Amino acid sequence: MATTNDYREIRVEEYVVEKEPFYVPSSDEIEVFEAAYRQRVPVLLKGPTGTGKTRFVEYMAWRLSEKLSAPAATQGENRPANGHLPLVTVACHEDLTASDLVGRYLLDSNGTRWIDGPLTRAVKAGGICYLDEVVEARKDTTVIIHPLTDHRRTLTIDKLGEVIEAADGFLLVVSYNPGYQNAMKDLKHSTRQRFVALEFDFPDAERETQIIAHESGVDEKNAELLARLGQKIRNLREHGLEEGASTRVLIYAGRLIKEGISPRRACQVGVTWGITDDPQIQLTIDEVVSSIFP
């Protein structure tokens, strides 16, 4: 037992979401996404941190994958090579360049060797490539993205002098958080108009309760209170808090509660201290916590 690996190594382009991720839709986003996928229209997911964008992509990857492997969908051209839909996720950061996405030559003892970047792999494998927080990436990445998002569906690799036509199952999905307005980091119009956009916001109390209860395993009562807390904290967004409490932190707090930490303390370490360093706002949130939790 000790010798068997507790982990799995999967090549990026072969990663397929196998288990159904828990996702509670807020409206018709699933149908819209499916439609977009059928038409291969790239999708832009907008919304603040922790509103379930990444989870949604995972869920859709799983769902589409299931549909593809289901017998009814086996015929037809939409079918990817292995019957599954791989999901390639790239978290963008400010030093992410085009070659980090496309690939680069490496030197080895014999000379050089080309290595495909994640985007190239997704294009070849015909999976969903999800660029998380795309505005963070360097501007040169957008040049790469553009031909993939229109009718051409091609990826140009300068270094190789190649153009790759995307495999049929390929779809580009990007996410972006318009929450904080920074003039330097805004999505260009030429870019944003290549996507259909789905807006994400925090779920309503009922949905959030459900999500918290499911994800953290905490009882319904506490889940409801946590959801209420989340809403109250989000009310402060325009009054000093840059980002409201994400569902994620509420879930973490829920998990701590489940482990036997007292709810007030769990909220303090899981929510209050995590979302802000401003002592005044921390105090305020503590007060809200102590009003809500007995």
Next chain:
Amino acid sequence: MSETTGKGEPENSQQSGEARLTVPQIEAELEQFPAPVAERFRMAQSQLTGRLADETLLEWAYTGLEIARKTVRSWEAASEYFDSSIAVQRQLPSGQFLRWGRTGAGLCNDSPSLAVAYFKASPAAMLRLRPRYIDDWATVTRSLYRGTWKSSALAARLFESTPRLLETLSFDEFCSFGGFLEVLSRRSYDSASESLNQGIALFPKLGTDSDHFIALARAVSESSWRQVKELFDAASDSLTNLPSAQRVALLSLARRLNAMGSTESGPLLRAGSKAVSSVSADSRDRLLELTDRLASVHAAAAPEFLRSAPNVLERVTFQQLVEWHSRGSEISRENPEAAVAYFKLESSAATEALDALSSSIELSRVRDILRMYCQALTGRSIEVSAAQQLADKGIGWFQGELPTTEGTTVYLPSVINRYTSKEENFSFYKVVSTHQVGHIEFGSFEFDFSQPSGMFDDLRPDLPGARKLAQEIEKDKRLKAQMELAQSPEATALIEGVVAAPAEGEGAAAAQREFLTDMSRFFDLFPDNKLALDVFTIVESTRVDSMVMGRYQGISSMYRKVQSGALETRPELEELPARESIVEFLIRWSLGQRDGLVAPKEHLESARKVRRLLDLMSTPEATVEDAAEATIRIYSILSDVRNEEVDEDDFESIDPEEQEEGEDQSGGNEEVNRDDVVQQFMQGAQDKAGEEGESDEDGPETEDAEDQLPGEEEYSSPQEIDYRGEFKPELSQLLSQLQMAQGGEMGDEIDGMEPITQEQLEEMMKNAPELNQQDMQEGEEGQEAPNTDELLENLMKELQKRDPQNQQFQQGPMQHVDEDGGPLDATEPNTFTYDEWDFRAGEYKPRWCLVHQKEMADGEPNFFRETLIDNASLLARIRKQFELVVPEMYRKQKRLEDGEEQDLDAVLEAVIDMKIGITPDEKVYWRRNKTERSVSVAFLLDMSASTAEAIDEAKKPTDDWGAPDDPVEYMVWLRSRRAEGLRRSYKRIIDVEKEGIVLLVNALETLGDTYGIYGFSGYGRENVEFYVIKDLEERFSENVPRRIDRIAPLHATRMGPAIRHAAQKLAEVDSKSRFLFLISDGRPQDRGYSREGVEKEYAVHDTRQALIEAKRMGITPFCLTVDKSGHDYLKTMMEDFSYEVLPDISMLPMRLPQLYRALTM
């Protein structure tokens, strides 16, 4: 002593050297003098003969003659001598009596007027003076005499006053008082004589403690004689109220301090007595002992301690004061200077120590947290203010210490000191805030008359409103009159058909339209709307309480504690008349009391019914409309309860358990019979409407009186509940509606709302139960309620402030004008024309606005300097933030053709490229290089008149009411006002804008960005004023701070042209990135910056267009606004642009640099 008597003559030695005169001879001699001498002699002689031995009499007479002979004026003394002798002789044995005379004669050597005073005072003085002290008396008093007129007057005055002084002073005390006067008189006779007068008045009040005071006075007269008067004043003002023990202690303390060099004995006495009276009797000695102990450590600190003690005691207990004192004493030992500041409450150590000890919580300290807490709960921009501020506005709230809300601001008491721990006191604030904000969160003010109730079958539509009924009655009268006119039945029918039918619909509609709020319409249903308001208050508060308890379980235990605290102060049920006792019963029930509740036997069933109705409010589904329906039902039940005195024995207890049996989820409809209620209301409304028709001016009070049956008491509202405070749904609904209309949250709904007229307001004030003047005046004594006119005026002002669009209230040059005219020309230098965007036409109006660019005049550099000093810590933080940017700019710059060293990554890539046969990139070097940070920014400051608004409303300046009519006086007044203006103590919005700019300028100089500062204002399209404070390319010079100083509120805000002009300036600068930073306090507004009915949109759209133009020019605009209601129009105006709305203006100086940094880096 020896001096006086020394001159005097040895016993029986008079008449030596001269042949002994006989009494008649002496009499003859005396005849030489003015008549009164001899006359009085004879009078005295006749009285004394027989009482004195002949020898003695002779000597007595001779002494008189001697006196008379002494100097020219001494005959007066002689005359007084004879006069007083009669009385004095009765008091003294003959030896002493003669001695008395000789002492007087001795005085006459010095000054006859002294002798006169001596003799005159003697009869009364002898009553209190032992004979053996007579010489001493004369000596002490005479010591004041130094040969001058003033000194003799003083001494004479002391003689004169002796009898009165001796009433309270012992002779020893008298002597020391005399000694004191002597010391003081060396400095100033005036002062001494004043002290004498003051002493005469003071000593009776001090009684036996006078000696201590005299000792102090003497010490003061020696050390700092000018303070003596103040000492006497202070003593008579303050000492007299103190108990003797503390008085003595205080006086000796003062003497000690004086000995240690303190010159402020008078103030010390005042402070001391104030401090002593502020503590309970058993702590008084301890307080002075503390002071005394402090005095021995550091003399200067002791008076400060006494002075601060009353303030400190407002916050802490005496025991804690002792603690506070001992911490201060420790400081004294180490650092005496710091101790003075400590006890003056000026050092932070002192306030911190006090905070640590005190359990009270001041609103000012927790305001921010409570505000955010309220915002978190409601999700709206809720303000938190001291309740007094609302009361000061005089718009219908009168109680400065009760919490309340008007829908947008939660008003709280300014300090809470009801529990022994800080935590509990803070929790009380929290409970109060949660309840008040609960009214907002759970929709008390969103009452909609036509919204159906979920629990009850609606009665509201069936009930007749008083106003509607009044109109119908009016209509009936008219009809009848017409019927009488038209004799024939056919005509009657015709008229009826024509008149009645349309009037029906119109009348109802008109009645509805007249109500300002749904709440007004609701209260109009009730014949007695005072009772209705009371009931609704209970019902709605109960609903809010139970919502709060349900949703915020964490606070419920404290909530219950507050409720039971409130129960303790409620009046006894048995002492109230029937109806009031049931109202009170409801309140107690709503506060959670279950046991020991009673109701009048006769009305037991009614009490149960209303209780069941009230209980329905505790279900989570209850809405404000349910509360309204419940109110109607409870009101209906209560109206049947006569408000008569009930004997204590006629009360019966109500079992708390009973409620369950009757519970059958009928939704409360069963408690009252629908038709009965309608009938009852109809009757009441008719009565009321009828009365109103007859006598318009009568208040509800008189109606009550008329309705009153014998034995029935006038109903009076229950006492308020501390945490629920004042609940005024009608006013709140009115105010919050306006606020929301302004903020646009209600959108289209409100657009149709017509402006409120003064008549409507008057009407509302006449009818609204919550504005009932008589009630307010009867209620709290000392609370002077403003009269109706004042109230109306204040309310109008408030409404106008909340809704500047409300044309009805608009004054001044901002009237809506539809501008005509053609394009303008920029003929003068420094003027520029710009197009303006007409969004309705979808086109530009060419050369529509004329911008006048002016250089701002120089002011004083102080504002700049002071701002930097005042914000030193913030400045340091901003600098640090900005300095962090600087190293970033020194980062390695990669991919250069030439540089310090080769970049390994780039070289590798180049090698790879060469291997695979691609042209390699030659840029393989890196260099540490100062990157060109090429940023230009123009700051555009809104200098509109509205920026003159004080940020703290309580500190608003007074208006121009006091302006005198006379032109000369007016000029003087104006000048003094200008001078005041310079010393303005309140802060305006523009001051905060300026502060922000100052801090930013300082930081920008660190960065080296190109920046310009401009201000804009103007009136009308021909006069857009554009002030240059610092041009983009201009270097920072000492003129810039001077110009900043001159930034002041001017006229209107026509943003469009100002933006266009600033953008033009930016475009001319060579820079990689350009920013336009707009700082404003609200909506763009100007004369003619509007089109009929769409005023807001026109200006907003033009501004937006100007921003779009700027963006096209490669400029990034950013708008920072401090308009609290700004969000909605900013959404339109700034769509796709970045902006931020500051909820709190005071955040601006801090936020501005942050934003700048985030935006440009």
